[in-house]
Amino acid sequence: MHRITILTLFPEMFESLKHSIIKRALDNNLFEINVVDIREFSKDIHKKCDDYPYGGGAGMVMMLQPIVDAYKSLKIENSKFIYASPRGKIFNQKMAQEFSKYDDIVILCGHYEGVDDRVIDILGAEEVSIGDYVLTGGELPAMVMVDAIVRNIEGVINEKSLEDESFSNGLLEYPQYTRPEVYEKISVPDVLLSGDHKKIDDWRFKQSLEITKQNRIDLFNKFVVNNFKLVKAKERDYETLCNYKRQSIFVFDDVPKQDYDKINNYLKTSFKKLIKYFQMIKIKDITIGCVGVRDFEDGVLLDEIWVDSDYRGNGIGSKIIKDILDKHNKVYLWVYKKNTKAFNLYKRLGFEIKEETNSRYKMLFEK
Ligand SMILES: C[S@@+](CC[C@H](N)C(=O)[O-])C[C@H]1O[C@@H](n2cnc3c(N)ncnc32)[C@H](O)[C@@H]1O
Numbered sequence: 001m002h003r004i005t006i007l008t009l010f011p012e013m014f015e016s017l018k019h020s021i022i023k024r025a026l027d028n029n030l031f032e033i034n035v036v037d038i039r040e041f042s043k044d045i046h047k048k049c050d051d052y053p054y055g056g057g058a059g060m061v062m063m064l065q066p067i068v069d070a071y072k073s074l075k076i077e078n079s080k081f082i083y084a085s086p087r088g089k090i091f092n093q094k095m096a097q098e099f100s101k102y103d104d105i106v107i108l109c110g111h112y113e114g115v116d117d118r119v120i121d122i123l124g125a126e127e128v129s130i131g132d133y134v135l136t137g138g139e140l141p142a143m144v145m146v147d148a149i150v151r152n153i154e155g156v157i158n159e160k161s162l163e164d165e166s167f168s169n170g171l172l173e174y175p176q177y178t179r180p181e182v183y184e185k186i187s188v189p190d191v192l193l194s195g196d197h198k199k200i201d202d203w204r205f206k207q208s209l210e211i212t213k214q215n216r217i218d219l220f221n222k223f224v225v226n227n228f229k230l231v232k233a234k235e236r237d238y239e240t241l242c243n244y245k246r247q248s249i250f251v252f253d254d255v256p257k258q259d260y261d262k263i264n265n266y267l268k269t270s271f272k273k274l275i276k277y278f279q280m281i282k283i284k285d286i287t288i289g290c291v292g293v294r295d296f297e298d299g300v301l302l303d304e305i306w307v308d309s310d311y312r313g314n315g316i317g318s319k320i321i322k323d324i325l326d327k328h329n330k331v332y333l334w335v336y337k338k339n340t341k342a343f344n345l346y347k348r349l350g351f352e353i354k355e356e357t358n359s360r361y362k363m364l365f366e367k
Contacts, residue, residue: 002031002102002153005079006142007070008109009049009062011035013139017146025156033146034074038062041069050112059113067108067119079104081125082145084138085114088127091145093167095128099145100152107145109138170223172212174204205284213310221314224283228316230291233278237287241278242267244290244306251339274303281307281316291320299330299364321349331365 006014014035018026025031039047043065050060071081080102089095099105108115108125119125130141151157166173177188191203213220233241249255249263274292281289289307293300302324307317325331333351335343337359351363 001029002100003034003104004031004146004149005034005036005074005076005104005106006109006139006146007036007038007067007106008137008139008142009038009111010109010137010139011037014143017143021156022147022150025150025153028155030153030155031150036070036074038066038070041066041073053113057113061113062110062115064116064118064122067115068122071106071123074106076104076106079106081106081108081123082128083108083110083115083120083125084130084141084145085110085127086129086132086134088129090132091128091130091141091148093148093165096145096148097152099149105149107138107142109142111137167219170219170226171208172216172219174207174211202285206286209283209286224288224311225314225316225319228281228283228288230279230320231282233275233280233290235275237278237280237290238272238275240280240287241275241290242271245271245304248304248306277303281320283311289316291324293324293328293331296332297330299332299366300324300328302331302333318345318349321345325349325365325367329367333363334360335363336360 008014014033017033026033039049042049042063048063049066050062053059053061080099082099082105084107108119108123120127128141128145130144135141152162162168164173175189177192181188181193189203191199194200209220209223212223245267246263250260255263274294277294278290278292280287281291288311289305291305292303294303295301302321305317305320331351332354333346335346337343337356343361346363346365349365351365353361354364355362
């Protein structure tokens with residue numbers, strides 16, 4: 001059984017933990033919580049546990065002796081020792097999952113100005129913070145951590161619920177609804193009533209992506225750059241590819257009407273033959289761009305790399321290009337002079353200008 005031991009000056013605060021799912025886990029012996037009152041180990045006649053800081057300054061500091069003796073009384077040999085501290089690494093779902101694997105976890109709650117720093121070395125403590133703010137004591141942080149850790153202990157929560165939750169797959173969770181179907185004229189989304197599980201999964205995934213992008217761009221960027229895949233373009237991707245090609249040509253150039261027609265004609269005729277050199281960039285089933293590479297002169301031509309604007313700025317493009325540069329000795333490309341962003345990226349990646357027209361540079365990367 002997993003055991004979580006709390007070292008605190010305020011043991012009574014932990015009574016509030018014992019409710020709902022956590023209480024059920026305790027009742028089912030899935031884990032045990034052991035709250036130890038540090039004060040009982042004080043050798044001072046008044047049970048004092050704090051003292052003035054060396055070097056002066058405001059507030060009091062928790063003394064080592066009662067804490068160390070409280071820990072030693074546990075006679076635990078191998079434990080994960082956590083000191084709740086605003087200086088620590090920020091607690092997250094991954095840590096909660098990791099900590100849930102330990103048989104024995106000890107959490108030290110500081111109070112006042114904190115604890116004598118030597119406790120970290122003496123007890124091998126890892127400092128863990130629950131966020132960038134300062135609380136009066138470590139009891140609430142300890143409860144937050146216990147709750148998040150216990151949810152990840154096998155048997156406490158249905159495995160499927162854990163898989164779908166925010167952070168578990170790197171994204172925030174999709175919106176959830178329950179009865180009634182309509183409340184004050186607001187209905188739950190139709191797709192959830194369709195009974196079509198594939199459609200429901202796709203909708204939820206898109207919602208997760210959207211919510212993560214809106215609220216946590218850091219997580220979104222990390223997710224997309226680690227989860228995109230390249231899939232060989234098929235006949236059915238033709239229209240999407242034409243659109244990407246049109247956008248990449250027309251966004252940066254003031255294309256005269258006759259050229260516009262010429263390009264559309266090219267897309268209708270010659271371009272179709274090139275589709276076999278293209279790959280679609282996808283996140284799950286969602287197409288977010290394309291890349292095309294084909295033989296050219298004495299090397300290959302990076303014919304096109306396009307990433308939808310919603311998915312830019314997270315390194316997908318450079319990751320794909322670096323991969324191409326790894327595989328080939330000579331890579332050519334054409335870039336519009338007006339597209340300074342792409343031009344600068346290619347320069348950074350080691351491309352050099354080989355030729356130029358009025359509007360474009362021909363660039364070469366050579367190993
Ligand atoms: C008032 S705080 C001490 C803050 C300390 N003087 C500092 O500036 O870093 C008292 C205790 O509350 C706990 N605590 C406060 N904020 C915390 C946070 N964000 N995460 C974890 N523990 C925290 C710690 O155990 C700490 O020892």
